[in-house]
Amino acid sequence: MVYHRDVSYDPDLTTVPAADILTQYQQLSQSGALENLEMLRRENRELDRLVSDAAVLVALPTIPAMLDFTIDKLLERFVPEFLGFIIEPPRGARLSQFCYRNLKPSDETVPIESYRKLKQFFLTKPFSERYETIRKETGLIAGIHNFAPELVFPLRGISGLYGLVVLGRTVLGNEYSDLERMYVDRLMRFLAVGIQNGLHHYSSITDPKTGLYNHEFFMRRLEEEMARCKRNGSKAAVLMLDVDHFKRFNDQYGHMAGDEALESLATELKKAMRTGDAVARFGGEEFCVLAVECDEGGARDIAERIRECIEAMPIEFGGETLKITVSVGICMLDLESTPKQLLDDADKALYASKAGGRNQCTLFRPGFLGRATLARATRAATEPQGAKQASTPAAQRTD
Numbered sequence: 001m002v003y004h005r006d007v008s009y010d011p012d013l014t015t016v017p018a019a020d021i022l023t024q025y026q027q028l029s030q031s032g033a034l035e036n037l038e039m040l041r042r043e044n045r046e047l048d049r050l051v052s053d054a055a056v057l058v059a060l061p062t063i064p065a066m067l068d069f070t071i072d073k074l075l076e077r078f079v080p081e082f083l084g085f086i087i088e089p090p091r092g093a094r095l096s097q098f099c100y101r102n103l104k105p106s107d108e109t110v111p112i113e114s115y116r117k118l119k120q121f122f123l124t125k126p127f128s129e130r131y132e133t134i135r136k137e138t139g140l141i142a143g144i145h146n147f148a149p150e151l152v153f154p155l156r157g158i159s160g161l162y163g164l165v166v167l168g169r170t171v172l173g174n175e176y177s178d179l180e181r182m183y184v185d186r187l188m189r190f191l192a193v194g195i196q197n198g199l200h201h202y203s204s205i206t207d208p209k210t211g212l213y214n215h216e217f218f219m220r221r222l223e224e225e226m227a228r229c230k231r232n233g234s235k236a237a238v239l240m241l242d243v244d245h246f247k248r249f250n251d252q253y254g255h256m257a258g259d260e261a262l263e264s265l266a267t268e269l270k271k272a273m274r275t276g277d278a279v280a281r282f283g284g285e286e287f288c289v290l291a292v293e294c295d296e297g298g299a300r301d302i303a304e305r306i307r308e309c310i311e312a313m314p315i316e317f318g319g320e321t322l323k324i325t326v327s328v329g330i331c332m333l334d335l336e337s338t339p340k341q342l343l344d345d346a347d348k349a350l351y352a353s354k355a356g357g358r359n360q361c362t363l364f365r366p367g368f369l370g371r372a373t374l375a376r377a378t379r380a381a382t383e384p385q386g387a388k389q390a391s392t393p394a395a396q397r398t399d
Helices: 018-031 033-057 063-075 112-122 131-138 178-205 215-232 246-253 255-272 296-312 339-355 368-382 385-390
Strands: 082-087 096-101 104-106 149-157 160-168 236-243 278-283 286-292 315-317 320-322 326-332 361-363
Touching (some): 033 063, 033 178, 063 082, 063 096, 063 178, 112 131, 112 149, 112 160, 131 149, 160 178, 215 236, 215 278, 215 286, 215 339, 236 246, 236 296, 236 339, 255 278, 255 296, 286 296, 296 361, 326 339, 339 361
Parallel strands (some): 326 361
Antiparallel strands (some): 082 096, 082 160, 236 286, 236 326, 278 286
């Protein structure tokens, strides 16, 4: 069956003459409505790009990656003479600064006093501001005019103001357009959220005193490495370190000196680590290292390098140069063991290093003979002094 639709002529639907359309267009153009419409279209396009960029930005895993992405997006629009990111970490008083000249990394830094004055201004100002406006309200800020700042953006998160972004004038000397400023202002707000997420994540996985990974993160990293080794057939090792006679060091020089020693040791450990390795503070004066892609010989070399670096490390405190040493226990990853068992075995090897006279490295060897050797060393260390002397020939005894 075929259905037919009746089409009737409506006399009210008449064709509008082209001259009338042109007249209406001219009227809209003269009134500014078309210009406003085009502006809204450009803003909508910018917002669409901003939403896409923001989705990528907040998903990036590290702060350097976020800054690189931000710079790439700015480069699509303009090149500023100077760009500086000044960030206050949640812990510690030291500022983190990432500065660029013509969007290339620079060693320049914004003076701390300049940052503090700018920060004071933005404590009550939620949005970005031109530097000229800031200067008129606060007066000349020494040390900042060298960067020829044009705009300053606050970095805010749930904990409040924690940093600033200083944007210099463009290399071409042009003023930033309203659309450019709108895009940068909103991008910086998303960047602020991303950076604070990164800072909070970093705080959650690191030790506040040394900046090394904490126990919880290290255990997770160890589980991942064991799964990777099982999958790829590669080898890795766990190194357990303990500062020798640390209580005696604290008693002699004070706990502030002890803190300085731990921070210096952490710095040396970071320097000694390779890409992919992980180092954590397990508590007190005990540290743990995950050394990836290494066999027994490589693990011994890493342990010895760490031990020698720490032995040679000067600790400047109270006008004195102090020294510490560490004992190290090494355990190769046994894929049939659990992470806890690996750490227990590394701890046994560490104890053998202590028993053997300290400031040395010991490799844990699985099996009956290896465990018996470590047990014998442990018994020797815990044996009463009188019993040791009784079982030692007089010619071999030393004071």
